């Protein structure tokens with residue numbers, strides 16, 4: 001695995017870094033530029049990576065991951081531009097388009113845009129990747145290797161599809177945690193102890209996802225197998241249908257996707 005420099009060491013960078021180290025990357029092969037002293041201290045203590053408070057102190061390895069908030073990216077790119085000399089730049093910022101980042105980097109083209117997710121920390125992430133036709137196969141493979149070390153990878157042909165990836169798998173862990181919180185609260189409302197509720201909700205979620213993944217069967221078929229005619233699940237699913245939960249999930253994904261496109265539009269207007 002190549003040495004990697006992260007600019008921005010927050011939640012998502014921390015998840016990728018944790019996953020990379022768990023998959024065998026040496027902590028000293030990872031440097032992180034992070035302006036926040038608390039976040040910097042935590043990264044150093046937790047993972048033993050090399051940290052800097054300012055970009056000017058960074059060595060800058062051949063592969064650079066931009067992991068600051070989208071709104072911070074124009075400024076970070078302007079500072080980085082004079083130091084780029086053949087580096088591969090991987091941006092994980094939601095919404096920010098390759099052409100805009102390339103412009104902020106002074107006309108740089110060796111850029112891969114990626115949308116990872118936080119289960120990367122336990123090497124169970126999934127990331128969508130996009131690169132323009134200016135990026136060669138070798139660069140694509142290098143970017144892919146970093147994200148493959150922490151989970152699955154899919155490439156999209158058209159950049160706007162990354163808005164959908166962001167809404168489905170980038171934001172997706174939050175929907176899953178929301179569902180878990182809800183299932184757990186419902187279990188407590190039915191009189192179960194909080195610790196029991198947590199165990200039941202979590203193991204059910206994990207078990208169902210593992211079953212779907214390993215059996216390769218359609219989720220709808222797996223659902224049918226749980227749903228005995230005239231039984232309990234039928235009533236439960238009917239309540240979900242009556243509450244239009246499927247439509248609500250569709251609305252959540254559409255709203256998140258629109259926000260990704262909107263971020264791209266907002267930031268794209270900057271010079």
Ligand SMILES: NC(=O)C1=CN([C@@H]2O[C@H](COP(=O)(O)OP(=O)(O)OC[C@H]3O[C@@H](n4cnc5c(N)ncnc54)[C@H](OP(=O)(O)O)[C@@H]3O)[C@@H](O)[C@H]2O)C=CC1
Nearest residue numbers: 008009010011012033034035036067068069070092093094
């Ligand atoms: N969280 C997630 O699940 C996912 C996030 N992403 C993307 O990853 C990026 C980071 O998100 P996330 O980790 O959640 O955000 P965080 O706010 O947790 O992390 C960003 C970090 O970068 C620091 N920072 C800001 N400016 C600079 C700078 N100039 N140089 C170095 N560090 C700087 C911030 O410090 P301070 O807080 O002091 O500003 C912060 O600690 C975003 O672009 C987001 O769209 C992509 C996929 C999933």
Ligand SMILES: O=C(O)[C@@H]1CCC=N1
Nearest residue numbers: 094166169170171172
């Ligand atoms: O909420 C966000 O904007 C980022 C992108 C995907 C997950 N977190």
